[in-house]
Amino acid sequence: MVRRLKQLASAEVEIPRLPLSTNDAVALMTIHAAKGLEWPVHLALERKIHDVEKLASFDVALGLESVMEALQLAKRFDEVENFAPFRQAKTQWEQPITLSIGRLTLNGIVDLLGPDWVLDFKTDQEFTPQHHRFQLWAYAQATGRTTAHIAYLRHNCLHTFNEEDLQTTAQEAEILVQQILAGDYSAVPSPANCSFCAYADICEVSYQG
Ligand code: SF4
Incomplete structure (x- = not known):
């Protein structure tokens, strides 16, 4: 369960709030x-x-x-030169978003919103853009943007999810959402999932290598 919720709400965030309301609705929130x-x-x-x-x-x-x-x-x-196009563009900072998928609602805040892109800042030590793909997809989807970027400040590096990447992630997200709404929270331990999981120390099925 934790893995799926965190994948959707991004591993860079606090544990999502859920469930929030009556009638079986589930809401996730990403925060810094x-x-x-x-x-x-x-x-x-x-x-x-x-x-x-x-x-x-x-x-x-x-x-x-x-x-x-x-x-x-x-x-x-x-x-840093890699970030220059985003400094010069017409942008909006810290834009709240809501994305509803059936009974699931995702809430979050886009760090920087451009004309056709979203950008999220990361200060991670690790460079793991795939780990954040659901977060960036949700931001792009909610704002109708076709490209999503991660600015890895510690690495002076930009990672871009193009339209095709976002479409691929959309298909994955659809499966995740269906699993969450169906109450299928079976654990899927793996190095990628468990190495960043805040519950790894107490999880009985955490990946041990
Ligand atoms: S440690 Fe791994 S299997 Fe356990 S909750 Fe976290 S991601 Fe899931």
Whole structure:
């Protein structure tokens, strides 16, 4: 169950909220992970904060070292050549989206919305775009965009899901949704699924290699 919900809501997010309402509806929500530098980096990017003190004022528990690292990661979006087209485009920051698929509702926030694309910032140590494909597909689908990008700030690298990639993911998502709505939550342990799972330590069927 956790694997399927996390796949749809993206592994980069907190555990989705569910079920939320009556009549068997299921809603998932993606939010910026509270762990690590994800949140301060997004804050610096969206509000164009370049000042250590200003960014630190949003979270007094965040150490100076972390604040400086967050600013450095955010700065890469302004400087790295791979990200140039997205700096220059007409864009909207932090756009809430809702995608309804039958009784399933996905809620999330698109980091950057362009004319025909969505973009999500990642500060991951690992470069694993396929792990985030459902999140990016949902964002593109909900906004009617045909391309989805991940800006890996730590890697100075851009990954693009083109229209064909998104169509392939749509087919996978359809199967996942049907399984969730049918109550089929049987575990599917694998290195890819379990290595990022927050429940791996307590999961009885976690992939052990
Ligand atoms: S550890 Fe693996 S099998 Fe267990 S819940 Fe997480 S993803 Fe599923």
